[in-house]
Amino acid sequence: LAKTTQPISMDSYEGQEVNITCSHNNIATNDYITWYQQFPSQGPRFIIQGYKTKVTNEVASLFIPADRKSSTLSLPRVSLSDTAVYYCLVGDTHVDSNYQLIWGAGTKLIIKP
């Protein structure tokens, strides 16, 4: 089960692009990289998932280099409402796989006005 390392906290300002990098040196061939966002007193919310190169959706982009030992979540033009904890998870999430995603403490992102 691959473990991840990400910064404990980050600060940024409204309107800026924020990049949160996650390290997963022992990622396995079948592992996907998934990011969740969590606001206080709420359950986590799925943001994005990827396997390699770049994935983009309406809220974020995920950049994964060729060796897949790290990944970067990019949040364009953040607002105060993006203040939350962001979790990077690595695991094989597909059918018939014995997956059990390990959640670290996440990155606490604080957006300032």
Place this chain on the structure above:
Amino acid sequence: DAGVTQSPTHLIKTRGQQVTLRCSPKSGHDTVSWYQQALGQGPQFIFQYYEEEERQRGNFPDRFSGHQFPNYSSELNVNALLLGDSALYLCASSALTSGTGEQYFGPGTRLTVT
């Protein structure tokens, strides 16, 4: 379409008591996972249910047990409560055959053991 719902929202119990938490998955989902989240920590996987059977289990003692019903809803039972069981308990549902593993979380049940 209602998302994942959990009940109760908050609960206060005494050491040694037993507690049952409930979860209704998002419509169309057949898999329910339970997590324990201590303050300032990430969620810790307790177990996962699919087709009314425990499919996977995390590193939690047998005091933690669960059940899944034919309508896919689920219960988490904790016996002989300890002070350390105080946490936010999260339920997440997913569609096992979706191929993405994307989980939808409920708002959680805040359990306080005194």
